[in-house]
Amino acid sequence: YTAINEAIGFALASESCGLTDELLCQLACQVLRNSSPASLIRGWRFMIIALRLLEPSRSLVLALSKYFQRQHAESSIGLNQRHIELALRECNILLTGAIKWKQSAKELIASDVRVRLQVIKEMYCSESMPIRIYCANGLGLKVDVRAFTSFRDLLDDVDGAALQLVRDSDQKGAFAHIEGISAPASGTPRWDGMAFFPRSTECDNLVDSYVWEPLAWEDDVHWWRWQWAVLLASRNRLSHGSIQLEIRSYISAQFDYFQAKDALRLELLFWQLYGSLVDGELGTTDPEALGYVCALAAYAKTTRRMYESTVKEQLKIAESNLPRALFRRYIQRSISRTPTVRAWLHRFHDSVKIVAASIATEFDSSEAINSIQLQEAFIHYVAMLPLGGAVTLPGIEKFSRKSINNDVSRIEDVHEHARLAINGNGLFVLSYNTTCFPGRYHEVSTIHLGVVLHSQLKMIKSIRVTGPTKVSIETDRDQIEFECESPSVIYGAIVAHCTAMIVHNGQFNRLNFSLDSLQFSHKFPFLPPPPRPPPLFGPTGEPLKISRNEGMDWSSSDLIDLQTVATILGQELP
Structure with missing residues (x-):
């Protein structure tokens, strides 16, 4: 770095000769042409240091902005903005502690405002855009998104709002009732096991195919795809369209590495799998299995209501959690119920009553059981189904x-x-x-x-x-x-x-x-032994077809992927 320091010092001494602008132009040409992501990040860091120490002239700022727009394709503009943001954060700490000149410090360091407004904003507008996020459990919140907003920034806001809801809910203090569970700290990343798929439903002709590729949590190289989708929405001012952020989880069926102490992630998984149950993606019509899982879902969603309801009301609540197709066949069409349908309902109701009686006994003996434990039991039992967690x-x-x-x-x-x-x-x-x-x-x-x-x-x-x-x-x-x-x-x-x-x-x-059933019963002693659902495949791996007579009835709409969908409106909301 000796040669670089000498060059900077020479430029400062010869500022009246215009060598400052010349040096910055040479840096822009040599440092920012490398296509390697790691080299590009280092290049931007060095470029920001130079812009902070060597304040460019007004004409050079305009020239640099045009150069950045012309040199880099649209697909990399958001990436460069992210690098600028990271470099500004690091260099602000570095230069503040490194420069010891008291009188000349303000003259040597160009203001962050000048760099942001002239270099970044002129590349693309970085004004915030209010958006609303709808979560799977029906709750929503409004956040501000800028052109350089990352997934971490967005989901930190979601985490903060979710933590506030947890603290303000009726379950306040529930963490203390479960051994080994502590309230999660604010700002802790809880989404590193997820992959992100942004897509636009109304401007597909404007969004390139790369928008559909998965976005890794720590992958800054691909973060700009989110920015690109937001930019398209803001440019076109979509009035009816929307941008959807699909959070898909690539998880093995056992869910072993989703620890119960992470209550927010546990709730996310619960709503994912509950949506899969309602959409009929668990691949079973066994009445005992569905009675067991629907009763668990009902208690996890409305713990106090289920406990205080009569047996008849509990059966009605459990029926409302059936897959939609089965609910239409067995519940709504009560006039045309055949003996087979009535027998199926009888077995379903018996399974619900067994679960309800076991949980009621636990409630009568202790108040320690809560919705978090019931959500965890629901997740573990669904993982035992053939297509559970798929x-x-x-x-x-x-x-x-x-x-x-x-x-x-x-x-x-x-x-x-x-x-x-x-x-x-x-x-x-x-x-x-x-x-x-x-x-x-x-x-x-x-x-x-x-x-x-x-x-x-x-x-x-x-x-x-x-x-x-x-x-x-x-x-x-x-x-x-x-x-x-x-x-x-x-x-x-x-x-x-x-x-x-x-x-x-x-x-x-x-x-x-068999082993899973044993582990399940031991882990959740307040529940009866779970029924063993019929598999979708034989002992040697051959597929077993499911016929209409066995009760598998699907709606004519396409099946929904196992995911949590956050719909982000591309317009300013009141």
């Missing part, structure tokens, strides 16, 4: 499967529309077949779920992405090929999920239902 990946088309048997390959199944789901049980290929059933209620279509392929994660031998849309997955027994709009998302999801299985479980293992 990540449903984007829709796929032109799906084909080849079975490998004695070096002979033949196409067994071809489906026009299918979907992938992945959890600790393995990789599932789900098909949706539409059939018409005209009748009294004028149903035009019913979508049935069929498991075309189930493969344990350890059986996956290779994943290949060829071209912009084609994906090939080879297992020990099968080879499947399909096309999709975002193959990189599917590839990343499978790789990330397999990595999580290795890191957190040590090895690939299918769930042992």
Whole structure:
């Protein structure tokens, strides 16, 4: 750094000769041309130090702004703004402590206001835009987003609001009733296990395909995709459209590394899985299993109300938590109930009564039980279901499967529309077949779920992405090929999920239902032994088809991915 210090000193001494502007121009050309992200960050740090020590002339500020706009593509503008922000924060601490000149310090250090307004704001407007975030539990909050707002900044605001709600709620002090749980500190990052998928619903023609790629928590290289979506919304002043921030969780089915002490993350998982239950994504119609999980959901949502209700009211509340399709079939159409439907309801009600009686006994003996424990029990039991905790990946088309048997390959199944789901049980290929059933209620279509392929994660031998849309997955027994709009998302999801299985479980293992039931009962002694739901696959891995007679009835709308959706309006709200 000796040569750099000599150059800066020479420029300061020769300021009247215009060498300051010349030096800054040379720095901009040499330092900011490197395409390496790490080098670019260091370049911006050095550039900010130079701008702080060597105050540029007004004409040079305008020239630098035009240079930044011309030199960098639109996709990297937000990235450079982020680097400027980080460099300003670091250099403010560095230079304040390093410069010891008392009289000339103000003259040597250019003001942050000048740098921000002239270099940053002229590149792109950094004025704040108020947006409203809607969470899965129906609550919402308003935050201010600027062009250089990062995911950490946004979710810190969400965390702060959620912590305030926890402190102000009826559950205040509930952390003290559970051993090993303490109230989380404000500002603690709670989202590092998530991946982010910003998308625009109204300006898809303006947003490039890279907006759909996952955004890592600490990945500053990709943070600007969020800024780019906000920028498009503010530019076009969307009046009816919205930007959605999907928070998807690549988690193995056991949820082992989601500790109960993290109450906010626990609540996020609860609402994710509750939405999956209501949308019918758990893949079971077993009345005992659904009675168990619906009773847990009802108690977790309205603990005091369920406890103080009569048995008949408790059954009604539990029924309201059934998957929508099953609620329409078994509850709403009470006039046309067949003996089979009545038998199903009887078994469902018996399961709800057993859970309610066990929890009521716990309430009568102690007041320690609370909604946090019930949410945790709900999450652990849902993880035992075949498709519990599954990540449903984007829709796929032109799906084909080849079975490998004695070096002979033949196409067994071809489906026009299918979907992938992945959890600790393995990789599932789900098909949706539409059939018409005209009748009294004028149903035009019913979508049935069929498991075309189930493969344990350890059986996956290779994943290949060829071209912009084609994906090939080879297992020990099968080879499947399909096309999709975002193959990189599917590839990343499978790789990330397999990595999580290795890191957190040590090895690939299918769930042992008996062992899980034992652990579940021991972990939650206030609950009865859970029923064992019917699996979606046989003992050797062959898929089991689900027929309409077994009660699986899907709405005609597409299934919703397992996610928590925060809708961000692209307009100023009152």
